[in-house]
Amino acid sequence: MDLKLSSHTPTDAEVDAIESVLGPTRSSWHGGDRTDAEQHGDHHVARGGHDLRTQRHRLLPVLHAVNDRVGWISRGAINHIAARLDVAPADIHGVATFYGLFSVTERPTRQVHVCIDLACRIAGADVPDGAHPSPCLGLCERAPAVFVTDAGERPSQGVLAPATPVQVRDLVAGGRLPDEPAPQAATPQVHHDRSSLVLLRRVGVGDPTSIHAYRSHDGYLALRRAIEMGPEAVVREVVESNIMGRGGAAFPAGRKWHTVAHHPVRPHYLVCNADESEPGTFKDRAILEGDPFSLIEAMTIAAFATGCEQGYVYLRGEYPRAKQTLRRAIEVATEHGLLGDDVMGAGFSFHLDVFIGAGAYICGEETAIFNSIEGFRGEPRNKPPFPVDAGLFGKPTLINNVETLANVLPIVLHGGEAFAATGTSGSTGTKLFCVSGSVTTPGVYELPFGATLRQVIDTAGGVADGHRLRAVLLGGAAGSFATPDDLDVPLTFEDLRAAGLTLGSGVVMVLDEHVDLVEFVHRIAAFFRDESCGQCVPCRVGTVRQEEVLQRLEHRGPAFDDDRQLLADIGRVLRDSSICGFGHSAHGAIESAIAKLGVFS
Amino acid sequence: MTTIDPAAAVRPGTPVAPPKHLVELTVDGETVRVAEGTTVLQACRSAGHDDIPTLCYGDTLTPKNACRVCMVEVEGSRTLVPSCSRTVDAGMVVRTDTERVRHSRRMVLEFLGSSTDLSVAANVGRWNEEYGVDTERYGSERATKAQPVVRDNELYVRDYEKCILCYKCVDACGSQWQNTFAIAVAGRGFDARIAAEYDAELPDSACVYCGNCIAVCPTGALMFTTEHDMRAAGNWDESRQTQTDTICPYCGVGCQLTLHVQDASIVKVTSPSDHSVTHGNLCIKGRFGFQHVQNRD
Amino acid sequence: MVGLATVFGAGGGTSSYAEIEEADVVVLWGSNARNAHPIFFQHVLKAVRRGARLYVVDPRRSETAQWADLWLGNHVGTDIALSHTIAREIIHAGLANTDFIGRATTGFDEYLATVEEWTLERGEAVTGVPADAIRELAHAYATADRAQLCWTLGITEHHNGVDNVLALINLALLCGHVGRHGAGLNPLRGQNNVQGGGDMGAIPNRLAGFQDILDPDVRERFGSAWGVTIQDRYGWHLTQMFEAMERGDLRAVYVIGENPAQSEADKEHTVELLRGLDHLVVQDIFLTRTAELADVVLPGSASWCESEGTVTNSERRVQRTRKALDPPDGARDDIQIILDVCRRLGHDWQYGDTPRDVAEAVWDEVRSLSPMHAGMSYARLEELNGIQWPCPHDDRLEPSYLHGRLWADDPAERGRLAPFSPVVDDPPVEGLSEAFPLRLTTGRRLDSYNTGVQSGGFSNPLRHGESIDVSPEDAARLGVVDDEWVRVTSPRGALTAPVRIDPVLRPGLVFMTFHFPEQVDTNVLTIDATDPKSGTAEFKAAAVRIEKLDV
Ligand SMILES: Cc1cc2nc3c(=O)[nH]c(=O)nc-3n(C[C@H](O)[C@H](O)[C@H](O)COP(=O)(O)O)c2cc1C
Ligand code: SF4
Ligand code: SF4
Ligand code: SF4
Numbered sequence A: 001m002d003l004k005l006s007s008h009t010p011t012d013a014e015v016d017a018i019e020s021v022l023g024p025t026r027s028s029w030h031g032g033d034r035t036d037a038e039q040h041g042d043h044h045v046a047r048g049g050h051d052l053r054t055q056r057h058r059l060l061p062v063l064h065a066v067n068d069r070v071g072w073i074s075r076g077a078i079n080h081i082a083a084r085l086d087v088a089p090a091d092i093h094g095v096a097t098f099y100g101l102f103s104v105t106e107r108p109t110r111q112v113h114v115c116i117d118l119a120c121r122i123a124g125a126d127v128p129d130g131a132h133p134s135p136c137l138g139l140c141e142r143a144p145a146v147f148v149t150d151a152g153e154r155p156s157q158g159v160l161a162p163a164t165p166v167q168v169r170d171l172v173a174g175g176r177l178p179d180e181p182a183p184q185a186a187t188p189q190v191h192h193d194r195s196s197l198v199l200l201r202r203v204g205v206g207d208p209t210s211i212h213a214y215r216s217h218d219g220y221l222a223l224r225r226a227i228e229m230g231p232e233a234v235v236r237e238v239v240e241s242n243i244m245g246r247g248g249a250a251f252p253a254g255r256k257w258h259t260v261a262h263h264p265v266r267p268h269y270l271v272c273n274a275d276e277s278e279p280g281t282f283k284d285r286a287i288l289e290g291d292p293f294s295l296i297e298a299m300t301i302a303a304f305a306t307g308c309e310q311g312y313v314y315l316r317g318e319y320p321r322a323k324q325t326l327r328r329a330i331e332v333a334t335e336h337g338l339l340g341d342d343v344m345g346a347g348f349s350f351h352l353d354v355f356i357g358a359g360a361y362i363c364g365e366e367t368a369i370f371n372s373i374e375g376f377r378g379e380p381r382n383k384p385p386f387p388v389d390a391g392l393f394g395k396p397t398l399i400n401n402v403e404t405l406a407n408v409l410p411i412v413l414h415g416g417e418a419f420a421a422t423g424t425s426g427s428t429g430t431k432l433f434c435v436s437g438s439v440t441t442p443g444v445y446e447l448p449f450g451a452t453l454r455q456v457i458d459t460a461g462g463v464a465d466g467h468r469l470r471a472v473l474l475g476g477a478a479g480s481f482a483t484p485d486d487l488d489v490p491l492t493f494e495d496l497r498a499a500g501l502t503l504g505s506g507v508v509m510v511l512d513e514h515v516d517l518v519e520f521v522h523r524i525a526a527f528f529r530d531e532s533c534g535q536c537v538p539c540r541v542g543t544v545r546q547e548e549v550l551q552r553l554e555h556r557g558p559a560f561d562d563d564r565q566l567l568a569d570i571g572r573v574l575r576d577s578s579i580c581g582f583g584h585s586a587h588g589a590i591e592s593a594i595a596k597l598g599v600f601s
Numbered sequence B: 001m002t003t004i005d006p007a008a009a010v011r012p013g014t015p016v017a018p019p020k021h022l023v024e025l026t027v028d029g030e031t032v033r034v035a036e037g038t039t040v041l042q043a044c045r046s047a048g049h050d051d052i053p054t055l056c057y058g059d060t061l062t063p064k065n066a067c068r069v070c071m072v073e074v075e076g077s078r079t080l081v082p083s084c085s086r087t088v089d090a091g092m093v094v095r096t097d098t099e100r101v102r103h104s105r106r107m108v109l110e111f112l113g114s115s116t117d118l119s120v121a122a123n124v125g126r127w128n129e130e131y132g133v134d135t136e137r138y139g140s141e142r143a144t145k146a147q148p149v150v151r152d153n154e155l156y157v158r159d160y161e162k163c164i165l166c167y168k169c170v171d172a173c174g175s176q177w178q179n180t181f182a183i184a185v186a187g188r189g190f191d192a193r194i195a196a197e198y199d200a201e202l203p204d205s206a207c208v209y210c211g212n213c214i215a216v217c218p219t220g221a222l223m224f225t226t227e228h229d230m231r232a233a234g235n236w237d238e239s240r241q242t243q244t245d246t247i248c249p250y251c252g253v254g255c256q257l258t259l260h261v262q263d264a265s266i267v268k269v270t271s272p273s274d275h276s277v278t279h280g281n282l283c284i285k286g287r288f289g290f291q292h293v294q295n296r297d
Numbered sequence C: 001m002v003g004l005a006t007v008f009g010a011g012g013g014t015s016s017y018a019e020i021e022e023a024d025v026v027v028l029w030g031s032n033a034r035n036a037h038p039i040f041f042q043h044v045l046k047a048v049r050r051g052a053r054l055y056v057v058d059p060r061r062s063e064t065a066q067w068a069d070l071w072l073g074n075h076v077g078t079d080i081a082l083s084h085t086i087a088r089e090i091i092h093a094g095l096a097n098t099d100f101i102g103r104a105t106t107g108f109d110e111y112l113a114t115v116e117e118w119t120l121e122r123g124e125a126v127t128g129v130p131a132d133a134i135r136e137l138a139h140a141y142a143t144a145d146r147a148q149l150c151w152t153l154g155i156t157e158h159h160n161g162v163d164n165v166l167a168l169i170n171l172a173l174l175c176g177h178v179g180r181h182g183a184g185l186n187p188l189r190g191q192n193n194v195q196g197g198g199d200m201g202a203i204p205n206r207l208a209g210f211q212d213i214l215d216p217d218v219r220e221r222f223g224s225a226w227g228v229t230i231q232d233r234y235g236w237h238l239t240q241m242f243e244a245m246e247r248g249d250l251r252a253v254y255v256i257g258e259n260p261a262q263s264e265a266d267k268e269h270t271v272e273l274l275r276g277l278d279h280l281v282v283q284d285i286f287l288t289r290t291a292e293l294a295d296v297v298l299p300g301s302a303s304w305c306e307s308e309g310t311v312t313n314s315e316r317r318v319q320r321t322r323k324a325l326d327p328p329d330g331a332r333d334d335i336q337i338i339l340d341v342c343r344r345l346g347h348d349w350q351y352g353d354t355p356r357d358v359a360e361a362v363w364d365e366v367r368s369l370s371p372m373h374a375g376m377s378y379a380r381l382e383e384l385n386g387i388q389w390p391c392p393h394d395d396r397l398e399p400s401y402l403h404g405r406l407w408a409d410d411p412a413e414r415g416r417l418a419p420f421s422p423v424v425d426d427p428p429v430e431g432l433s434e435a436f437p438l439r440l441t442t443g444r445r446l447d448s449y450n451t452g453v454q455s456g457g458f459s460n461p462l463r464h465g466e467s468i469d470v471s472p473e474d475a476a477r478l479g480v481v482d483d484e485w486v487r488v489t490s491p492r493g494a495l496t497a498p499v500r501i502d503p504v505l506r507p508g509l510v511f512m513t514f515h516f517p518e519q520v521d522t523n524v525l526t527i528d529a530t531d532p533k534s535g536t537a538e539f540k541a542a543a544v545r546i547e548k549l550d551v
């Protein structure tokens, strides 16, 4: 297109970073050096148009590369990206400013993100000068947590949790980030009785990036089996398993698989939702860090069954170890012919790429992921059309959560019917619960659906000693509050729904008597205000108004009926008229805190 | 010289559009039949419900359904449905004026009215009355989009206190019409805003001053400088204005212009959105190049 | 217009803008439509967004070319060479539409013989465009279901501009990309009513509706309607008029709404000729340079907003212009002025009282004399947002594309077949030399228009004045920087202008516009070699040198 670029030019480091993703710059018409123009034939010919514009999905990776290299994204860098990808600078700037991890103003190469969200807040998180407050980092079992990035020629990222205030100050001052302990810490259960584990059975056993270790624990048996069965039969087993999606919306996975598999429009895409940013959720991380091959194998089966040749794992940017582990495992699988043009010699092709998010909770919403991958602002799309009809790049797309996909292995190995024998008829299989807050041993626990809330908390060692259970936040910020009266409700989709509760992504955050519930609820409101994409009016303004009313209620006291009415009015329009699930659920936890916990009354 | 299949090459005549099936639905209890692919909004309007408010909808743009003021109830849908973008299904049962719908519209109008300046947005005053809007209940401490007017060129001003972030200007400047991409939505959430890269002023941006953004802006956030200044001076008076359709005097494309004339001078230029040449769009010459007839002495 | 009229009998673009949106391949040749025809280009972009491939042929990688899937940057003045190379490739690849050629065209064999020598290698050597790029365009154009070929002044403003157009028309005939929905040939008019002027007979050889003056029936019909005898010979086009002035055969001139003193190539000579006339009348809304030379100036009104009438655009759409403002004191409606002149000459024509009545009555007269306008009543023009010609019937519309007849099975319906034109490559009159090593080409910018009298009137953030645009390489070689004033010299004259370094230019190519004659008079440099067939001057190719000014 006829780009109009300002006079700002990129630095060598920025060009390097951009070329690390896009390859060397050739044509002088697209950012290349004019001294080579003649030699490249540029004086009389230029190629552009559609071919250039199909590269737009490399925008987010390029922005990452620049941000990782120099710590921020300058005008010169955006100009160069614009020339390479044929995307206007204003457009790129709009994308870059959507994401929390990017900056379009200069800043130090060391950035410290201190989690101030629910679990870390209870654990006493504190943001010193020079650090950024961050929404949930998905390290709730080790709260309080920080995420540290160092930009440079050899950029590095890492986490520290739990982090003491002294450690955080030291990090802000540039101190060395201690090595992260082994990933098993997130899954205390695996050190005790493994026999009942399905999804976590390999976690903590051997090197997660060793294909041999994986194979020696039944790895790739399911894919072999799937190839024998053929795509139709695989889809049938998934349908029969009656597995519900584990990402929060609990939609029957078999229905999506069936629709995509039979969709006449080609190509089909497969996306794994590994954005895991719901406050209190960290279960997918356990699989990504502890058993990445299981996800790769499961995605390969899904691709085989539904006719996808390209898959993406959309991984949140704040999971540095998961990123490394998964990338390494994909390399290894590719080397072993388990990904690529001829998977397992079975004559089908499947390529898998990891796409890294950049600090936007909303990008976990399935259609926001598509926009994000395609190089646009991560704003959710209106539905219909649904992803199975028009998803990534407008094509039929199967999108599932990490945990949902991990369940494909047992479904294929043992059959859908056998799978459905665990749990209840409406909630089949086992579930990963993210237990955090005031319990003895926080972590990810795998139990069959139907276990009660009490059992889950007991598995985590019970309420931390000396404390009294006040409430349990189920399902995260988008969830609802259970009270001690709800301890014996079986944790299934249907039982919780009947009790006016939600399971969501499996968050079980235990709050004791010391937690300031008003403040806690306020944080939930602030989370929704901060993370709204801003696209639709009910949510963009409604989340702000909701937080303002809470603040007023905090100060004026509960006597003000008009404010309580206003709050209810806001909640109603959020649920009725927002575009996406974010707005629909932005009032749920608050409403439940008022109704069930008596906050503000 | 080899020959190619002549049958493949011969395609005279205008292609015939495939016949459209009719779909039957109910709107407020009344049966309506419309062509497949029609939006609920169009279906409602064809049934005489032309009172459904819209703000982000534009007849030349793909519905963005961002403002959510046009919501209606559709039986079987958990949430309300944006009528501007949802297409009809056979047997759909639509209600346009239930308590739930009215509540939603009221809230959306209150949210917008309590954060932005809708004083010159067409129809909003009427809707505010219709839906009982009360922005005062949000208190005086509430966050707003109040900000200074941007006057960085002489042709048009940008008053983003009036911006409801409907995306229309971005779509018109971007892939849907102008393809210049001078502006985009930047930032996120309540802080999201319309901006050129790095919030540059227009003369430092890619803007080509076609004014196609002004043409679609529903709230007057983007306005001819002439109109803005006349309004500021209290001289803007639409009842004293005439609108005359004519053809652009510049290039041979032949765009239809609508000249808005007050007190014997052109105060604004638009183009009809249903014209096959322009679809409401113009270039800088057609939009702003009228001064030469007013500078003649 | 001349080219299309020669081949098809009607001088108009063959498609509508809406059809362009449905094309699969769009070739813009010598057209910077993004800047010169922005709203037309929006229709092209609709096609592009739908997936159409865009090819742009232009020596500069213009804003338009920057949208292209493939830009072919030929040497200035090598359009016929490029077209012939494309044609030969299409024929040798077996992609010519032999059915259409056989059914609808004549002269193919001679054409074949003409293009045969234009191998890809030769084409590359002459045009500078790599052979693979030429082949790609050839194959894309030939294999497209619907292809559009559009051009502007980059094609016509040459000493052999008509031949250039004929060479492009050949390509459409070769592939059958004309006379069908979505496929066509479209010249884009630089000025708002160039098309309408021609349609109305404001050309030397036709009366309204492209009716030949030499046809006695036509003369008879018009003559009896007007009560005059119409001369049985062609008039002069602009260049011929100047030649006649030179010879002393043309002594009095009535100029309406043109500014030749400024817009003609080699303007000093033009002014001299105008000065030498016995009598010069200028009717205009501005006191132009030409008007300053006149014996009588008749202040007209701005036709687009101070009077009533119609104009015709590049898709042959006749549309109404309407009066929104009163002309300033002393200025009058152009029709009234002409009627008054006629009255003094002895013809007291009465058309009505109000400007609108007069305009409509004149238009109805056109409709009664020009069959292709017969169905276009004011009422219908208003109701339908304009109507494309031909429109012979007042109860229906013709297809939006022209020449569908060429596809007819019935030879009678097919009518006159379309001839191929075996035009020959003819490089620019002025070659480059050591003394004048740079190729100057000219064009338009988005925000300005012709000599700038209209577009200069508004405060315009895009306007940066005239400049001599040079490539970064030439700037470096000459040691000049942005905004530095330099001397530009051609064999005809010299001027000074500020430099603008523009990366869309390759080394050796420099660019100017005509928008700011008061500041920099570009026509001092351009040459007056004109196309004998159309009278258009070779604005697109002069040889110049640039020198630093002494400080
Ligand atoms: C605001 C928002 C955030 C979400 N974040 C996630 C997420 O981080 N991970 C996830 O798997 N699903 C997330 N979801 C749910 C997805 O939209 C989608 O339902 C899920 O990826 C489907 O996969 P499943 O059927 O396997 O659960 C989110 C939904 C919303 C509305
Ligand atoms: S509900 Fe919120 S997050 Fe979802 S689209 Fe609307 S503004 Fe964005
Ligand atoms: S400036 Fe106008 S058109 Fe643009 S988003 Fe704001 S309200 Fe909409
Ligand atoms: S508005 Fe622009 S494109 Fe349209 S006729 Fe006028 S000058 Fe040409």
Ligand code: FES
Pocket: B053, B054, B055, B056, B057, B064, B065, B066, B067, B068, B069, B070, B071, B082, B083, B084, B085
């Ligand atoms: S008009 Fe339908 S959502 Fe805005």
